[in-house]
Structure formats: C-alpha cells, structure tokens
Amino acid sequence: ELTPIAAAAAAAPGVDVAVAVPFTLIAPAAELVPTLPIGAEDIHEAESGAHTGCVSASMVREAGARFSIVGHSERRADQGETSHDAWAKAAAGHRAGLSIILCCGETEAEHNAGRAERVVQAQIEKSVPDNADASWFTLAYEPRWAIGTGRIPTFDQIASMHAIARAKLRMMIGDRAADVRILYGGSVTGENAAAILACDDVDGALVGGASLTAAKFVPIIEAAAR
Numbered sequence: 001e002l003t004p005i006a007a008a009a010a011a012a013p014g015v016d017v018a019v020a021v022p023f024t025l026i027a028p029a030a031e032l033v034p035t036l037p038i039g040a041e042d043i044h045e046a047e048s049g050a051h052t053g054c055v056s057a058s059m060v061r062e063a064g065a066r067f068s069i070v071g072h073s074e075r076r077a078d079q080g081e082t083s084h085d086a087w088a089k090a091a092a093g094h095r096a097g098l099s100i101i102l103c104c105g106e107t108e109a110e111h112n113a114g115r116a117e118r119v120v121q122a123q124i125e126k127s128v129p130d131n132a133d134a135s136w137f138t139l140a141y142e143p144r145w146a147i148g149t150g151r152i153p154t155f156d157q158i159a160s161m162h163a164i165a166r167a168k169l170r171m172m173i174g175d176r177a178a179d180v181r182i183l184y185g186g187s188v189t190g191e192n193a194a195a196i197l198a199c200d201d202v203d204g205a206l207v208g209g210a211s212l213t214a215a216k217f218v219p220i221i222e223a224a225a226r
C-alpha cells in the first residue's frame, strides 16, 4: 500500500505526507519508499540504559524513521502514559533528530461532561514546558471518542478546540505557537477530510483507519492538496 501512497505524496508537493508504522516495519518501509517519511508510533524517553523491550529514538532513527508519534491516546490508555511522559519522549526524539507528533484529546466522558476544553488545556500545560524554546513539534488534537468510531465533532467544535489548543500553546511558548502545526485526528476519511482541513487552525490530519489502504488514504492526500 505504501508505493501508491508515496506516488500520491509526490504528486502533492504542497502537502507533507508521512506514515507511522509499527517498529518492525520501519526499516522495510523506509527502504521500500525512500521519498516518503516513515515514522514510529512511539519511542522510549531514555536514550540508553537498561529498559528491556523498549525502543529509543536513536534506534528508530537508525532503522530509518524520521519522526515519532508520542502521547497517543492508546498509549495513555494501555500503558498509562502521562502528558509529562509524552514530553519526555518528544524531547528525546528531538535530541535524536526526529520530528515529533504530540497527541492530546479528551475522553468521551470528559467530552459529555463539557470538560474537553479544560482537559486539553491541562494536557498541553503538563506536556509542553513553560517558555520552552519549542516550535519544533506538531500537536495532534484527537478526541478519543472520535478515534475509530466514525463519529467526529462538528466542524465548529474542531475549530474551537484547535483555537483553544493554539491559545494554550501561546501561553506556554509565546509567539512560537503560531509555527506549531495542529493536526486533527479521529475518523478522518476521504469524505470529510476537505471540510475538516478547511476548519480554522487545522493544519493537517492524523489519520488512523483510513491510512491503512491506499484506496482510502490517497483521497485524503488529494483533499489536502486542493
């Protein structure tokens, strides 16, 4: 599936396309499609040391990864990863020369309780160090209840949450916040991508299920190119 995705990416020069894969697929994917940035879905926060079974930023980099996702909601839910851990991983990745996609987003219960705003603000506050000289990461807003469910927030809600995330970033890192790309993630498809990408403060998409086949992913690349 990666070869047609790489071809579509090459045909969309204004769009940054990248694919994160499981650790075991990084090296073969990077070899198969050298023009398409391949990334890791996670990295460990330590550069070295006794951490049996963990994979460091320099290890994925050596395998051919150019970026890593950190703080994904599934890592938070399954591995108990915190916002603080996510930043430790982001910083380790940055030191190793990886680009970073740092995820945040509220659960369904938090959404229903009207707490989405506060939860995301707190996640950003706990992740991004105050006054960090850090516009080198990409933020992904992924409401957990929209991941893999086919349900998405309204476009107004997406724009509003992105504006809130941007404002919080501005409080943490000042004017550098304007340089941080904020991606929306959660049930992005070829059908809804154009409308989501047109929302204010949405700079891209973090695509899960619809990235698994070229037939579903290429229309999203094309929507981003338009």
Ligand SMILES: O=C(CO)COP(=O)(O)O
Binding pocket: 072, 142, 146, 147, 148, 149, 150, 185, 186, 187, 188, 206, 207, 208, 209, 210
């Ligand atoms: O978690 C996601 C991307 O990291 C989103 O997944 P879906 O696009 O399948 O909802």
